[in-house]
Amino acid sequence: MSTSQTPTATEPIWLPDPAEAAGSRIARFAEFVARRTGMTHDDYHSLWAWSVQDLSGFWTAVGEFFDLRTSGRWECVLDDAPMPTTRWFPGARLNYAEHALRTGEPTGTAVISVGEDGTTSHTTWAELRDQVGALAAWLRGQGVVAGDRVVGYLPNTVHAVVAFLASASIGAVWSACGQDYGADGAANRFGQLEPVVLFAADGYRWNGRQHDRRAETAALRAALPSVRVTVQIPNLGLPAATDGTTVRWADAVADPADCDFAHVPFDAPLWVLFSSGTTGTPKGIVHGHGGVLLDHHKLLGLHLDLGPGDRFLWYTTTNWMMWNMVVSGLLVGATPVLYDGSPAHPGPGRLWELAAEHRTRLLGVSPGYLQGSAKAGLEPGRDLDLSELRVLGSTGAPLPAASYHWVRDHVGPRVQVASTSGGTDIVSGFAGSAPTTPVWPGEISAPMLGVALQAFDSAGRPVTDEVGELVVTRPMPSMPLYFWNDSDGSRYHQAYFGAYPGVWRHGDWMTRTAHGSVIVSGRSDSTLNRHGVRLGSADIYAVVDELPGIRESLVIGAELPDGGYWMPLFVVLEPGHELTDELRDTVTAAIRTQASPRHVPDTVIEVPAVPHTRTGKKLEVPVKRLLQGATVDQVAGREAVDDIAALEYFTRFAPAVNAG
Structure with missing residues (x-):
């Protein structure tokens, strides 16, 4: 195996x-x-x-x-249905946001937000409740109701926490994506949900540079015809759009309102997280209010021993599930x-x-x-x-x-x-x-x-x-x-x-x-998992395979014996083209700007062909295992491969990989 x-x-x-x-x-x-x-x-x-x-x-x-x-009445903890149709606490009603906001002294610090430039803000529990209440009332005023989808194209700041909790408080379904994704990558995820409201920051900071994302936000908005209004968050302090369907964050949270929590069924959808999209369009994975509440209390309160007043930092972005877990720290105070x-x-x-x-x-x-x-x-x-x-x-x-x-x-x-x-x-x-x-x-x-x-x-x-x-x-x-x-x-x-x-x-x-x-x-699958941030190979292919001179590509993320991680990109060139330094730079620049700057390959290598199944699926996992030292017969049946010589070619890289 x-x-x-x-x-x-x-x-x-x-x-x-x-x-x-x-x-x-x-x-x-x-x-x-x-x-x-x-x-x-x-x-x-x-x-x-x-x-x-x-x-x-x-x-x-x-x-x-x-x-x-x-609230409500439930007669059992879980029914007798086998996975994956098991139902938990049928009949019970509750709300995630109510539990997230119920603890903490009003003047105590609920969230600390730090920017790369050192700018730091402390949000008290009273301020967090006030902002969530105001934003939830604004969302209701926009006609948002339980079951509607609200999405965020956002960096990891307190604004994302407030927007999520406000959405959850009224029973709307949340989904978020970091701004290192391009408009197309974000639209591939959000477009499936047909969201009615989009929260978007004007940009983010990375490695000492500011990245203006207003143009990407406009392109994303154009790709989401269901969106009725966009809320722009001034993370970089850039001028907001002036069209009639864009609202400033300050205006959306301006009118005070008490938090009003809609009790929804235990298995009502809370958020949609997306798979990496290894084999195509990212899958929207739906989790419920009650299941998340139970599990995150257990994980954070029992396993990590976090409680009222404990401060914790887990490095993440908004499109990784660890962001959701971090926000759930509020559940235990x-x-x-x-x-x-x-x-x-x-x-x-x-x-x-x-x-x-x-x-x-x-x-x-x-x-x-x-x-x-x-x-x-x-x-x-x-x-x-x-x-x-x-x-x-x-x-x-x-x-x-x-x-x-x-x-x-x-x-x-x-x-x-x-x-x-x-x-x-x-x-x-x-x-x-x-x-x-x-x-x-x-x-x-x-x-x-x-x-x-x-x-x-x-x-x-x-x-x-x-x-x-x-x-x-x-x-x-x-x-x-x-x-x-x-x-x-x-x-x-x-x-x-x-x-x-x-x-x-x-x-x-x-x-x-x-x-x-x-x-x-x-x-044991082919998800690219670099620095704890997952990305599907399909996102890489969508960029690289469209570049002039490249016929096809194959990206692999291989764990090394010394604990390292090697992510090469193999390319098949069109006839008459060479893998020059200029083409390598073009490939890496395209991945950095159109897919993810954190998934730029370690190297770009020319190969004669990419092996596939008989139905045309690239053999990513078999190639990965070859790089890690397995034999061709261990990774794939020869009758299942369209070009066995193309698969065998990758065995030449194994000695260097296994030497670290």
């Missing part, structure tokens, strides 16, 4: 402090469960086993422990620190500096950022005051063992590395850590509570200490409600349940170790 990746660590690199573990929220939750059920759980794995055996008991306990507020800009500007230690300046309890970064910090010779623990930092989160890709040692030696021995594996699909995590779990280098501490996680071999049998497919065998409340425009559910079923009937297959290689941890070896 995949190159075997077995545990190498026999002893944990980090152990919970007994006193801190006993005072954690997950420990209090275990005591709460014991009082309710009479069952005691002396360690994390006992609690986890109960949580997946008794789903009704566990999720009811989560709701009661965090005091989730519902924590204070998100939003940063919009390059994590390495003006220097590689920018995120460490922000963590020190804002006294964050949790800092979340990508594995690449940790590796870059090590290569730059940074000494965050020595040079900065990180005395408040307790947890160093990492997600987006597997975290190599060397980074665990680097954090211990250069950040602090009492900082817990919380490597996490999850996905946009569930807008949450499958495996992670807790204040009560040990940490082994190169491993994720444990499956998360309520997640029946297993590694399956090709026959659908659970395996231990052996690489298999990451699967979930029982329902989770944050699994998608459905895909947008998938009326019969066939695309949803095929995406996750086509390999093992009734079992969620996620698309990752995974090992369950004998001591209970999890090792994720990388994607």
